[in-house]
Amino acid sequence: MSDPNGVCPIFIPGCPFCPGRILITSLIVLVAVTCPDKETHYSRNDAQSGVVTSRAEDMPTNWKSSYTSTGDPAEPAWISRFDSGGPSAALHQNTAKSKDRPNIKLVSPDGYSEGVYDWDGNLITDPRDVGTYNFSPSGTLAGSIGHLLRDVVPYWFWGNSKDDPTPLGKRIFGGASQ
Secondary structure (H helix, E strand, O other): OOOOOOOOOOOOOOOOOOHHHHHHHHHHHHHHHHOOOHHHHHHHHHHHOOOOOOEHHHOOOOOOOOOOOOOOOOOOOOEEOOOOOHHHHHOOOOOOOEOOEOOEEEEOOOOOOEEEEOOOOEEOOOOOOOOOOOOOOOOOHHHHHHHHHHHHHHHHHHOOOOOOOOOHHHHHHOOOOO
C-alpha cells in the first residue's frame, strides 16, 4: 500500500511503524537537535572578522582557478570554488553580474571560513551572497551531513542575516539573478 498522495511509496496509512513515517520523523528530530537557533545562525559570521580580505588577490590562492597552492608550502591556500562550481558556489550567485561573470567563493583550508568575491575581485558584503562561517565544514560524508544540517538548512529557513531578502527558492536552488 502507498501514500494516497503518491509522495511516499513506503507509507502505510494508520501504521505508526511505517518506514516512511519513521524516516520523516527521524529527519525532523535530527534537524531539530543539530540546527543552531536563529540568533546563533546569524551571529556565526562574527568568527570571520579579520579572516577574509577586501580584495580576492590578497587571499592566499590563485582565485580564478581551482589551484590550491600559493607556492609557499608553509601557507595552506584557500580553495577556489570558481572551476569546481556545484552547490557550493551556486548558493552565492544572487548578486552576480551574469552567469558569464559569476561570484567566486573561496574556502579556508580548514573549511570553516568563506570569502565570496565578485568577478572583479571585490569582497561581497551583501547579505544575499556574503561568505559565511561554517559550523561544520563539508569535505567528508560526515562533514557534509553536518554542514547540511547545521549550516545549509538554517540558511534555507532564515537566510544569511536578518537583512537577507533572498527568496526561499533561490536559497535552495541558487543561481545568478541575471
